[in-house]
Each structure stands twice: as C-alpha cells, then as structure tokens.
Amino acid sequence: MKLLNIRSVGLSLSLEKGLPLGSGLGSSAASAAAAAVAVNELFGGKLDSRELVLAGLESEAKVSGYHADNIAPAIMGGFVLIRSYDPLELMRLEFPADKELLFVLVSPEFEAPTKKMRAALPLEIAMPHHVWNCSQAGALVASILGGDLAGLGKALSSDKIVEPKRAPLIPGMEGVKKAALEAGAFGCTISGAGPTAVAVVEGEERGEEVGKRMVEAFRREGNLESVAMVKRLDRIGARLVSSVAR
Template sequence: MVTICFQSPSKPIHNIQPKSKLSSQPPYKSQSLVIVTEPEPVFTSVKTFAPATVANLGPGFDFLGCAVDGLGDHVTLHVDPTVRNGEISISEITGTTTKLSFDPHRNCAGIAAMATMKMLGIKSVGVSLALHKGLPLGSGLGSSAASAAAAAVAVNELFGGKLGNDELVLAGLKSEAKVSGFHADNIAPAIMGGFVLIRSYEPLDLKPLRFPLEKDLFFVLVSPDFEAPTKKMRAALAKEIPMAHHVWNSSQAAVLVAAVLEVEPKRAPLIPGMEAVKRAALEAGAFGCTISGVGPTAVAVIDTAEKGFEIGEKMVEAFLKVGNLKSIASVKKLDKIGARLIKSM
C-alpha cells in the first residue's frame, strides 16, 4: 500500500490517501511530495524463538544482561484476514503458563508486536499470534522479555525484516515498560544475543560485548519452587543513594564489585537459602554465583558443562537443606544469536 504525504519543514506531515482532492492541489507551494510504502508480508506465516536471559549479573543492575541458549519462548504469527487491518489477535497461549491475557494491549507479546507494526506502518494487514511459553513467570530468566522479543522479531520477519536490532529493542521496551519496568537488560540480549551493555536510555545506546567465538561459557541455572514477583523484588531496593556513593561508584574501576555488595544482599534474604546456595557454588568451583534478574533462579558461571553439573548438584542440595526448597538445575551455554526466525511459510 502507498500513502502520499505532503511535507514542509515548518508544518506537520499530513497523511493523505491517494484519492484525496488535496493530492492534486497542494495546500501550499513550499511542500515536497513524499511517498511512503507500507511493507507487504513476504510470508503467510512465521515462527520465531527468543532465548531466556540473565540480567544484572550481580552488579550490572538494569544495564547488563546476557542470553542463555536452549530456554525461551516461541511465537507463531500469520496473516489473518479475519483480524481487522493494522491490528493483532492473540489466538493461543500454551506452555509453562496459560494464565496470561489474550488482550494484546495487556500481553507482553501483543504489546511488542503492535509496537513493531506501528514502526513498520502496517495498516492494511491483520495478523494472528500464538504464544508458547517455555519460561515460567517470576523465574528471574526474562520471561516477559522472551515473549516480547519473539513477537517483535516475528512481525519484523513477516514483513521483510525492515527493522534493525535497536528498533526491535525499542519495540520490546514498550512491552517491558508495562509489565516489568523500563529496563533493557533482558530485552536487549533476548533480541541481540550474547552480552549487551546498556550505555544509556535517553537516547537508547546499546553496546554488544562480544564473547570470543572460540570459547564457551556455561551457566548453571538452579530454579527453586518459589515465585519472586518482579515488583516485590525491585521494591526491596533503595530508591535513592547518597551523592557521595554515586560519585564514588562512577569513578572507580571496581564499580562492579561495589555494586554486588550493595544490591545483591538486599534481595538474597527474600529467597530462602540463597546465601547458602551461593557459598555452595563457589566452594564447588564456580567462577561466580548470583541471583538471575530479580530471582529466584540462582545462576553460577563456569567454563565446562561437566563441572557445571557438579556445581548444580551442590546448589540444589543447599536450597533444600537451608531454604527447604526443592529446585531443578540445568546447564546452558551462552546464546550468541538472540531472537531468530526458525520457520516460515
């Protein structure tokens, strides 16, 4: 579909349909004619995947996160003539949870998909979305971000992949802002893969931290049978810090160590046994151990899968012995790809 716009440096853009009388009689001479082409679907259906993420990584509160291979959400999107043009219908929700809204304005996948359609200027096509949750809610593994990332990438791929990663992250942030807060440390790595540093939010400035291709990094993820709501866990943090702490924190090369000491202990007591789990992981040889996102999943880092399974066993034992919580351990590699198209028709 083609939309004709008359544009002037001193006046707003007026969107005018091709058959409008104004199209042949510009309202003022200084205008220039701009042709905006709405992208058409290049597929009738696409299926995408977006990985789980580990945000914060201890000290990187709201500005550092990474993607984890093998865990995540799927979105299937198809052109649907029964859906009103320019809109989205959520047709199905399956997987680890089905207790999510089918209203696209209240569903993280729906919000991100609509934001992406708006960026692309889609007005003459309606689409239907099916969400398969591979991540439980309140897990600390970027559940909402995975859904948003998969949805944003699905819309973009359906219409020819016109948008870049930065734009897709902005679309995902529309969703994150409504369901978990305006922070990109989950949505950015979910879309881009690997480690991503958020240098600023206004404007959004993302810096991928490329992990060496010849090396592997493994995450030992231990998820206890315990829900940690994002709002509750974020509420445990101080709203303000003294100016002296801010200056010191910004000027020191050891800022990350300082942040670990100030942020993590405020959340750890909210997760039964977390401190003992961290000790067990470190004693078993982990490079480090912390809370994934807001929790309750604990994450330890190591360089071999074999050692990772040993560390996971010790962490599970600590959760049960000290926190009286049953938990499940898994060992996953760093996901260096991020959200991607896995099927198209």
C-alpha cells in the first residue's frame, strides 16, 4: 500500500492456500506473493515485479526473515538469483523454453521448525567446503541456463554445508535421497529448511515412480507417512487468475 501511495484505504484479505505450514515449501512467501499481486491488481497494477518483491520482503521479514529466496521466484517465476539486497538486485535465470523440468516434492508428517533448522547450521565454514559449495552454485546456474537436468540435479545434491547438518534432524532423509537417486532422479536434497524432500526429474511417469520410492523410504527409514507431488517449473510466477466485479 505504501509503494502504491495509498494511505486512506484499509484491506482485509482471505487466503486459501494449498501448502502445508512449516514444510520447507515457502508457504509464507506464497501468501506474501498472492497478497502483493492481488492488492496491486486491485489498484490498477502499477507496480512492477521488483517493487512487488520489495513489498513481499516486508511481509516475509515479519514471519521468516528478510530474504528473497522464496518471494522473488514466487512473484517472478522460474529461477531468480538474488545478487544483492542493498540495493536489491534480482537476476532472472531463464531455463530453456524447449525443455521440461519437473520436481518431485515429498512432504512427511513431521515438523521441522525453521528456527530449529537454522540453529543447526554452523557459525563457521571450513574453506574447502566454502570453495566446494561456491563451485556447485556456479554449476547450478550454468545448468539452469543450459537446460542441463543432470548437471542441475548433481549440483543440487552436492551441498557440503547445510544438508549434512539438517538431514540427520529429518528421520529417514538420507534413505529418501538414496531412494530417489536409485529410482532415476537427477538429484535430491532438502527443500528449504525441510522436512520436504525435493528431487529433479524429467517426465511425469518418472516423477511418479521416484515419488513412490521416496514415500516408501520415509516410511521404511524414518517411520513417517508422507505425500508426494510432481510439479512442473512455473515460469510465470504469481498472477491474476480471475476477478469478480462487486
């Protein structure tokens, strides 16, 4: 509302969300993105995507911290690299239009509070691990731009800083990752702070099989029930679907 320079109007929003809370799927960012786009459309659609991200950042800051990891791609679609926060610099990474990218998302019945998962991260990082992860980040960007699914999955699966600390806190996670790779996924890791596991696949049939194996692994290795979804990369981001005249 501040960015729209509207001071004299109050709004009440009602959200119907299909994402579970505390799942590592960016639930709070989904709410912030929906609200920002809806309010912007209501008042004439004057804000561009960067301004919408700024608005969403303020909302995210009150819930999960001031970061654009989720809100930027939720609004802009596809992959977004946050180069800087001061000033805010966003770089959209275009995955080739002629290639398909699917994600298998498996959410177990287990709570992994973001605060707890962040507390598990090391305060200091060994130089070799820092160099390694920087290399994987570069490989990830190159793979996205080149449409290299195998390279993308490999980079996603090669974290030596965050995943090794968080995976032991999610029952069965290591077995789930192994099951996904054995079933043909290009890569698998923890989605956000967890507990959802995400795998990279090509084709819905392969995705369904990978999801089935991951669900079985959560049950076998972690004694947890879980739900699998296969989702395509959304290249558009948050948008107005329909409106009702009052």
